[in-house]
Amino acid sequence: MRLVLVGPPGAGKGTQAEFVAAHLAVPKISTGDIFRSNVRGGTPLGIEAKRYMDDGKLVPDEVTINMVRGRLAEADALDGFLLDGFPRTVPQAQELDKMLADMGTQLDVVLELVVDEDEVIRRLAGRRNCRGCDKIWHMEFDPPTREGVCDRCGGQLYQRDDDKPETILNRLREYAEKTAPLIDYYGAQNKLVGIDATGLVEDITVRAIDALRSYGG
């Protein structure tokens, strides 16, 4: 299955991506994770992306599209994938449609995680990520047993640089302006399915898997 997850910052895309991709047996491709790993590695791509990420702005389309084109050509993505955080603009969506058409295929479905703004602000403000295995935690909603330490791998937890209050507001503004139009774009292609993404993480996963069933998932 070829699937895109869309939703505002903090909607739970990364959290759900892990479970849904495992269920579908497809690779999870998160553009945010790829940028952050390049930032950590100090690569030219990371140095460029960081300038935008730290302000809560989107990385330019050209840079992002080229990166995704390379990733989708890798062997593990040829039979299916779950994209988390891409596309994020209408030009990115148009390029993705073209890339897939060139490969003789197309997207099956776009899953929208619907959460209101107050909830995403609460989620982002308390988020912690693991330096070791990238697992996503929340200080209140999903805390590790020992503060600051990942239960899964023992790694150290950190707060993302872009989870500061002023940057969160910029990211929400970018979403409303540049990403929300994708809802209409994919609605017009009859590929959009929305689910309520509030409540327990495991209940949302069940809702997601149910919603994907009628698209072949």
Ligand code: AP5
């Ligand atoms: P990216 O990393 O994609 O960030 P984002 O879209 O802002 O989304 P987040 O990762 O913040 O949220 P999420 O929906 O994954 O939520 P999560 O599961 O972590 O992008 C970062 C930056 O990279 C962008 O700003 C941009 O600069 C650049 N970038 C990336 N892609 C790009 C693109 N395509 N084009 C241009 N630039 C791009 O959950 C959040 C918190 O909530 C966690 O603490 C979690 O534990 C908690 N939580 C999850 N589910 C629940 C629940 N059900 N109940 C309670 N808490 C929950």
Ligand code: MG
């Ligand atoms: Mg994420």
